[in-house]
Amino acid sequence: MPAAAHDLEGRTFLVTGASSGIGLHAAAALARGGARVFLGCRSIEKADATAAALRARAGAAGAALALEPFAADLGDLASVRTAAAAFVAGGVPLHGLVNNAGVAGVKGQTRDGFELTFGVNHLGPFLLTRLLEPALRAAGRARVVNVASNAHRGATGIDFAALRRPTPSLVGWPEYSVSKLCNVLFTRELARRWAGSGVTSYALHPGVVATGLWRRVPQPLRWLMMRAMISPEEGSRTIVYCATAPDLANASGHYYREEREARASAAGEDDALAARLWEESERMTGLSEGGPAGP
Numbered sequence: 001m002p003a004a005a006h007d008l009e010g011r012t013f014l015v016t017g018a019s020s021g022i023g024l025h026a027a028a029a030l031a032r033g034g035a036r037v038f039l040g041c042r043s044i045e046k047a048d049a050t051a052a053a054l055r056a057r058a059g060a061a062g063a064a065l066a067l068e069p070f071a072a073d074l075g076d077l078a079s080v081r082t083a084a085a086a087f088v089a090g091g092v093p094l095h096g097l098v099n100n101a102g103v104a105g106v107k108g109q110t111r112d113g114f115e116l117t118f119g120v121n122h123l124g125p126f127l128l129t130r131l132l133e134p135a136l137r138a139a140g141r142a143r144v145v146n147v148a149s150n151a152h153r154g155a156t157g158i159d160f161a162a163l164r165r166p167t168p169s170l171v172g173w174p175e176y177s178v179s180k181l182c183n184v185l186f187t188r189e190l191a192r193r194w195a196g197s198g199v200t201s202y203a204l205h206p207g208v209v210a211t212g213l214w215r216r217v218p219q220p221l222r223w224l225m226m227r228a229m230i231s232p233e234e235g236s237r238t239i240v241y242c243a244t245a246p247d248l249a250n251a252s253g254h255y256y257r258e259e260r261e262a263r264a265s266a267a268g269e270d271d272a273l274a275a276r277l278w279e280e281s282e283r284m285t286g287l288s289e290g291g292p293a294g295p
Contacts, residue, residue: 017101074124191253
C-alpha cells in the first residue's frame with residue numbers, strides 16, 4: 001500500500017467499480033488506511049458481498065474496516081440520480097470520489113439511448129460527480145479521481161452525433177478510446193469550473209491491467225491482450241496516489257501515470273473541446289435548463 005494511503009481516519013471515499021479489479025484493491029487500500037469507504041457496485045447485493053469479501057481477506061483486522069454499500073448502475077441515469085440523492089441526503093461529507101467503474105469491448109446503447117461505452121464510462125460518472133457536489137464541497141478539501149487510460153490517445157476528437165447511436169465498430173475499441181478521452185477532458189474542465197471550491201480533480205492511466213474490464217473482448221484477442229498486462233493490485237497504486245498523496249493537494253486537472261504527472265494527448269488538452277463536452281453532457285443528462293435526460 002502506498003505510504004500516502006495511511007492516516008485516513010475521519011475521511012470518506014466512494015469508489016465505483018469496487019467489486020473487482022483495480023477498484024477492489026483501491027477500496028481495500030483506502031479502508032486499511034483508516035478511511036470510511038463506500039463500495040460502488042451495480043447492485044446492493046454485490047456491494048454487500050464485496051464488503052464481506054474484503055473483511056474476510058483482512059482476517060482479524062476485517063471487523064474494523066469501515067465499509068459501506070453503494071449501489072448505482074452507471075448505464076442508467078435514473079439509477080445514478082437515485083443513488084446520488086440518497087448519499088447527499090445522508091449528510092456525509094465526501095473527501096474523495098473515485099470514478100473507476102467502466103466497460104470495454106462492448107456494443108450497444110444504454111437504457112437512456114447513448115452509445116454504451118460512452119454512457120457507462122463518461123456520462124454516468126459525469127452525472128454522479130455533479131450530483132455529489134454538495135457532499136464533496138461539504139468536506140472542505142475533496143478530490144475527484146477519474147480513471148482514464150492511455151487509450152485516450154487513440155481518439156483525436158469526439159463525434160458528438162455518434163454518441164447518440166449504437167456502437168458501430170466491431171469490438172468497441174474506438175468508442176473506448178473516445179470514452180477515455182472524455183474522462184481526461186472532464187477532469188480538465190472540472191478543475192476549471194470548480195476552481196477555488198476546495199474540490200480538485202485528477203485523471204490517470206492505471207497501466208494496462210488484467211481485469212474483468214476486458215471480459216467481453218472476443219477470444220483469442222482477449223487472451224493475447226491479457227498476457228502482457230499488470231496485476232490489479234499494481235494498477236490500483238496510481239488511483240490511491242491521486243486520491244490521497246499530500247503533494248497533490250494543490251494540483252488539479254492534470255493527468256498521471258505510474259504515480260507521476262504525465263502529458264495527456266493534444267486532444268486531451270483541448271480546452272474548447274473540454275468545455276463543449278461539459279455542455280453537451282449537461283444537456284444529455286438533463287442538468288442544463290430544459291435539457292432532456294436522453295437523446
